[in-house]
Amino acid sequence: MGAYVSPVREPLIIGNKTYHQITEDICSPTEKTPTKQFVIGFILAATFLALYVFSVTWTVWVGIGSWNLNRTIGWGWDITNFVWWVGIGHAGTLISAILLLFRQKWRTGVNRAAEAMTIFAVICAGQFPIIHMGRVWMAIFIFPYPNTRGPLWTNFNSPLFWDVFAISTYFTVSLLFWYTGLVPDFATVRDRASGWRRKLYSNLAFGWTGSAKHWQRWESLSLVLAGLSTPLVLSVHTIVSFDFATSVIPGWHTTIFPPYFVAGAIFSGFAMVQTLMLVCRKTMKLEDYITLEHIESMNKVILLTGTIVGVAYLTELFIAWYSGYLYEQFAFYNRVFGPYWWSYFGMMGCNVISPQIFWVKKFRRSIFITFFMSIFINIGMWFERFVIIATTLARDYLPSSWSYYSPTWVEICLFLGSLGLFFTCFLIFARFAPVVAIAEIKSILKTAGDNYIGPNAVHAPHHDTHSVEEDNHSHH
Amino acid sequence: MNQFVFEGKQKNVLFGLMALGVVCMLLTWFQDDVYHTRFWTNFLHNSFFFTGIAFISLFLYCGKVLMYSGWHTVFKRVWEASAQFLSVGLILLAVIVGGVYFGYHHLYHWADANSVANDELLQHKSKFLNKGWFLLATLGFGGVWYFWARKMRSISLDQDKHGDSTYSYYKLAKKWGAIFLPIAGFSSAAFIWQLIMSLDAHWYSTLFAWYATVSLLVSLLAFTILLLVYLKSKGYYHQVTIEHLHDLGKYLFAFSIFWTYLWFSQFMLIWYGNVGEETTYFKTRMEEYPINFWANFAMNFILPFFILLRNDTKRKYGSLVFISIIVLLGHWLDFFQMIKPGARHTAHELIEASANHHSSNLESDVKKVLISNTEPTKTIVSEEVKPEEHKAEEVKVGETHATANHAENAHMESANHDGAEAGHEGHHTPEFKVGFNIPGLLDLGTFVGFGAMFVFFLFIQLSKAPLVPINDPYLEESLHHHV
Numbered sequence: 008m009g010a011y012v013s014p015v016r017e018p019l020i021i022g023n024k025t026y027h028q029i030t031e032d033i034c035s036p037t038e039k040t041p042t043k044q045f046v047i048g049f050i051l052a053a054t055f056l057a058l059y060v061f062s063v064t065w066t067v068w069v070g071i072g073s074w075n076l077n078r079t080i081g082w083g084w085d086i087t088n089f090v091w092w093v094g095i096g097h098a099g100t101l102i103s104a105i106l107l108l109f110r111q112k113w114r115t116g117v118n119r120a121a122e123a124m125t126i127f128a129v130i131c132a133g134q135f136p137i138i139h140m141g142r143v144w145m146a147i148f149i150f151p152y153p154n155t156r157g158p159l160w161t162n163f164n165s166p167l168f169w170d171v172f173a174i175s176t177y178f179t180v181s182l183l184f185w186y187t188g189l190v191p192d193f194a195t196v197r198d199r200a201s202g203w204r205r206k207l208y209s210n211l212a213f214g215w216t217g218s219a220k221h222w223q224r225w226e227s228l229s230l231v232l233a234g235l236s237t238p239l240v241l242s243v244h245t246i247v248s249f250d251f252a253t254s255v256i257p258g259w260h261t262t263i264f265p266p267y268f269v270a271g272a273i274f275s276g277f278a279m280v281q282t283l284m285l286v287c288r289k290t291m292k293l294e295d296y297i298t299l300e301h302i303e304s305m306n307k308v309i310l311l312t313g314t315i316v317g318v319a320y321l322t323e324l325f326i327a328w329y330s331g332y333l334y335e336q337f338a339f340y341n342r343v344f345g346p347y348w349w350s351y352f353g354m355m356g357c358n359v360i361s362p363q364i365f366w367v368k369k370f371r372r373s374i375f376i377t378f379f380m381s382i383f384i385n386i387g388m389w390f391e392r393f394v395i396i397a398t399t400l401a402r403d404y405l406p407s408s409w410s411y412y413s414p415t416w417v418e419i420c421l422f423l424g425s426l427g428l429f430f431t432c433f434l435i436f437a438r439f440a441p442v443v444a445i446a447e448i449k450s451i452l453k454t455a456g457d458n459y460i461g462p463n464a465v466h467a468p469h470h471d472t473h474s475v476e477e478d479n480h481s482h483h
Numbered sequence: 484m485n486q487f488v489f490e491g492k493q494k495n496v497l498f499g500l501m502a503l504g505v506v507c508m509l510l511t512w513f514q515d516d517v518y519h520t521r522f523w524t525n526f527l528h529n530s531f532f533f534t535g536i537a538f539i540s541l542f543l544y545c546g547k548v549l550m551y552s553g554w555h556t557v558f559k560r561v562w563e564a565s566a567q568f569l570s571v572g573l574i575l576l577a578v579i580v581g582g583v584y585f586g587y588h589h590l591y592h593w594a595d596a597n598s599v600a601n602d603e604l605l606q607h608k609s610k611f612l613n614k615g616w617f618l619l620a621t622l623g624f625g626g627v628w629y630f631w632a633r634k635m636r637s638i639s640l641d642q643d644k645h646g647d648s649t650y651s652y653y654k655l656a657k658k659w660g661a662i663f664l665p666i667a668g669f670s671s672a673a674f675i676w677q678l679i680m681s682l683d684a685h686w687y688s689t690l691f692a693w694y695a696t697v698s699l700l701v702s703l704l705a706f707t708i709l710l711l712v713y714l715k716s717k718g719y720y721h722q723v724t725i726e727h728l729h730d731l732g733k734y735l736f737a738f739s740i741f742w743t744y745l746w747f748s749q750f751m752l753i754w755y756g757n758v759g760e761e762t763t764y765f766k767t768r769m770e771e772y773p774i775n776f777w778a779n780f781a782m783n784f785i786l787p788f789f790i791l792l793r794n795d796t797k798r799k800y801g802s803l804v805f806i807s808i809i810v811l812l813g814h815w816l817d818f819f820q821m822i823k824p825g826a827r828h829t830a831h832e833l834i835e836a837s838a839n840h841h842s843s844n845l846e847s848d849v850k851k852v853l854i855s856n857t858e859p860t861k862t863i864v865s866e867e868v869k870p871e872e873h874k875a876e877e878v879k880v881g882e883t884h885a886t887a888n889h890a891e892n893a894h895m896e897s898a899n900h901d902g903a904e905a906g907h908e909g910h911h912t913p914e915f916k917v918g919f920n921i922p923g924l925l926d927l928g929t930f931v932g933f934g935a936m937f938v939f940f941l942f943i944q945l946s947k948a949p950l951v952p953i954n955d956p957y958l959e960e961s962l963h964h965h966v
Contacts, residue, residue, distance in 0.1 A: 011963040015956040253755040263689035265748040326689045331607040
C-alpha cells in the first residue's frame with residue numbers, strides 16, 4: 008500500500024518507539040519472573056480447570072443423567088456452551104485474515120492474542136459435543152472411515168457431521184496461521200535467550216534465520232492462509248447455524264441464520280478480545296501497542312455487529328408475524344414472553360441495546376466502560392444461544408410435552424470449568440509467547456508510529472515518503 | 484482533465500438509447516401478457532434495479548467514510564453522483580406506488596381487494612402489505628435516502644471549496660454517514676420486502692432482504708468498474724490507476740462469493756427443510772424458469788469466481804470489463820427471476836378469477852349474488868374454471884380492463900366463491916414465454932433504456948463538480964495507492 012499516511016489517521020504505536028524498543032517491550036514479559044498477579048490468575052484458572060476435569064469425569068462416570076436434559080429439551084447448557092465458544096473463536100481469524108485483506112493496520116496490535124484466543128476457544132467448543140455423547144469413546148463414530156460395520160456410515164446428510172469437518176478445518180488453519188506468525192517472533196526471543204530457554208525457543212522457531220528467502224516465503228504463506236481462512240470464518244458459524252436451521256423446528260428453521268450467526272460470532276469474539284486485551288495491556292504494560300485507537304476500533308466493530316444482530320432479531324420477529332404461520336408466531340411469542348422471557352430480555356439488553364452507548368466517542372475510548380461492555384456482551388451472547396436452544400425446545404408441538412429446564416450443578420461446573428481451561432491455556436500462551444506480533448507491529452511502525460505520523464511526529468509525513476518505503480523493506 | 488464535460492454526442496447517444504428503451508416498452512405493451520404484466524414487471528424491475536444501485540452507492544459511500552477507507556477517494560465522486568439518481572428513482576417508484584394505489588397495474592397479489600377478501604394469509608399480512616403503507620414507506624424511505632444523498636454530496640462539495648486542515652467536513656461526513664447506516668439497514672429491508680418479496684405474497688424468507696441488497700452491491704461494483712474504464716478511455720481520471728481497479732476487482736470477486744453464500748444459504752435451508760410454503764418459491768423457479776435460475780448462478784458465481792480468482796485478471800482491462808458486463812447483467816437477471824414468476828402468477832390468477840365472474844355474470848346477470856349463495860352454483864363455477872384457463876391468457880387489452888373493473892364491482896360476491904377459488908389457485912404450468920422464462924430483446928432493450936437514463940443523470944451530476952475531490956484528507960493516500 009502507499010506509504011503516504013493521511014493526517015486524519017491516529018498513530019497506532021505511541022511512545023516514540025524504535026525497532027529495538029519494540030523488541031524489548033514485547034519480549035520482556037516472557038523473560039522476567041512471573042508477577043504476583045500472573046501467579047494468582049494462573050492458580051485461579053488452574054483451579055477452574057480442575058473443576059472442569061472433575062465435572063467431565065463425573066459426567067462420564069455417572070452418565071448424562073447427571074444433567075437435567077430431558078425428553079423435550081435434549082440440548083441445554085452443553086450445546087449453548089459449544090456455540091458460545093465457537094462464536095468467540097471467530098474474532099481471531101477475522102482479525103488476522105479478513106482485516107489483513109482489508110489492510111487494516113490496527114489489526115497488528117491485537118492479532119496475535121486474538122488468534123491464540125481463537126484456538127483456545129475452539130478447543131473448549133470442541134469438547135462439548137463429545138461430552139454430550141455421554142459415552143465419550145463413541146466419538147470415534149463421527150469419523151467416516153472404512154469400517155467393519157458393513158453399510159453403517161456416518162450420516163453425510165447431517166449438519167452435525169458437517170460441523171465436525173468445519174470446526175476441525177477451521178482449527179487446523181487457524182493454528183497454522185497463528186503459528187506461522189509466531190515463528191519469526193520465537194526466533195527473536197531465541198536470539199535474546201540463553202540456557203534451556205534458548206533451546207526451547209530454537210525448537211519453536213524452526214531454525215528461522217530471517218533471511219530474505221524466509222521472509223518471502225513467510226509473506227506468501229501468510230497471504231495463502233489468509234485467503235483460505237476468510238471463507239472459513241464464514242463457514243464455521245454458518246454450519247453451526249445449519250445445525251438448527253436445517254430442522255423444521257419453528258424458531259430454528261429460518262434462512263437468516265447463517266449470516267446472522269456469523270455476525271453474532273464476530274460480535275462475541277470481539278467482546279472476548281476486548282476483555283483479554285484490556286487485561287493484557289494493563290498487566291503486561293502494552294498500552295503503547297494496544298492503544299485507545301485500537302480499543303475504539305474494536306468498539307466500532309462491536310457496535311456494527313451488535314446492530315446487525317439487532318436487525319436480524321427484529322427481522323426474525325417481523326417475518327414470524329408476517330409469515331402468518333401459527334407455529335412460527337408462537338415460537339417467537341414464546342421466546343419473548345414465554346417462561347424464559349428473562350433470557351430474551353437479557354439477550355436484547357446486552358447485545359442490542361447496551362452496545363448503542365458506543366455511538367458516543369467518549370464511551371468508545373473509555374477503558375472502564377469498554378471492559379464492562381465486553382463482559383456484558385459475553386453474557387448476552389451466551390443468553391442468545393440459550394434463548395435459541397432452550398426456549399425453543401421447551402415448547403414442543405404438543406403442550407403435553409412442554410417442559411422447563413434448569414441445569415444441575417454438573418452442567419454449571421462444566422461451563423465454569425471450561426472458562427478455566429480457556430484461561431489456563433491463554434495464560435500459558437501469554438507467558439511463553441510474545442503477546443503482540445513483533446514482526447507485524449514493526450512493519451507498521453513507520454506508517455503508524457507516533458514519531459512518524461500524527462501531531463507528535465518529529466517531521467511532517469510528506470517529506471519521508473521514500474525513505475519510509477525503503478525502511479519498511481529493510482527493517483527485518 | 485478534472486472537470487467532466489457532458490458532451491453533446493454523449494447526450495445524443497444516451498437519448499438514442501433511452502428512445503430505444505421507450506420503443507421497447509411500447510412494443511412490450513402492445514404484445515403483452517394479461518394485465519400488461521410484462522410491461523409492468525419490466526418497469527418495476529428496472530426502476531428497482533437502478534434505484535437500488537443508487538441506494539447502495541450511498542450506503543457504500545457512507546460505509547467507506549466510516550471505515551477510514553482511503554484508496555477509493557479519487558473516484559468517490561462517481562458514487563456521489565450515482566446516489567443522486569435516487570431522485571429519479573423516487574419518480575419511477577411513484578409510478579409503481581401509484582399503480583398500487585389507483586389500481587392501474589396488477590403486480591401485487593395483496594393489492595387486489597378480491598384476492599385479499601378470499602385469502603386469510605393476505606388479510607393477515609394486510610397490516611403491512613396495504614396501499615397506504617406501501618405508498619408512505621416506499622416514497623418515505625426513498626425520500627430519506629435521497630435527502631442523505633444530497634447531504635453527503637453537499638458536504639463533499641463544501642469540502643472542495645472550504646476544506647482546511649481541521650478536516651471539519653470530513654468529520655461532518657462521518658457523523659451523517661454513521662447515522663445513515665442503521666437507517667439504511669432497517670429501511671432497505673422493509674423496502675425490499677414490500678417491493679420485491681411481496682410479489683410472492685404468500686412466501687417469506689428472513690434472509691431475502693440481505694440477499695437482494697448484496698445483489699445490488701455487486702451490481703454497483705461491476706457498474707463502477709465499467710464506468711471508470713469508460714471515463715479513463717475518454718481521458719478522464721488518469722489518477723485512477725490499475726491499482727484502484729485491482730481493488731475494485733477484488734471487491735467484485737469477494738462480494739460475488741458473498742452473494743453466492745447468501746444464495747446458497749437461502750436455497751439450501753429451504754430445500755433441506757422441505758416445508759411446502761417455502762419450497763414453492765424455488766420449485767417454481769427451478770421447474771418453470773430453469774434458464775433464469777441456473778443462468779443466475781452461472782453468471783454471478785461460476786464465471787466471476789473462476790475468472791477473477793487469478794491475480795492478473797483483476798489487473799487487465801479486458802478481463803475486468805468482460806466479467807463486469809457479465810456480472811451486471813447477471814444481477815439484473817437475478818432481480819428478473821425474483822420478480823417475474825410471482826407477478827405473472829398473480830396476473831393469471833386474477834384474470835382467471837375475474838374471467839369466472841365475467842362468464843358466470845353473463846349467465847345470471849345481477850341476481851347472481853343471490854344464486855351464488857347456494858351450493859350448486861359453487862360447483863358450476865368450479866367446473867367452469869378449467870376451460871376458462873386457456874381463454875384467460877388470450878384476453879385482450881380492452882377486455883382486460885372491463886373484467887378488471889368488473890372484478891372490483893364483484894368484490895362483494897366473490898366472498899362466496901371461497902371453495903372455487905382455492906381449487907384452481909395456480910396449479911398449472913404456464914407456457915414458456917419470452918419476457919418471463921427468459922429475458923427477450925424487448926426486456927434487454929428496456930434495460931438499456933433505463934441504464935442510459937441512469938448514466939445520463941449520473942453524467943449530469945458528474946459534470947457539476949470536479950472529478951477528483953480536493954481537500955479530502957485521504958486524497959493523497961488514494962493518489963499514491965498501490966496494492
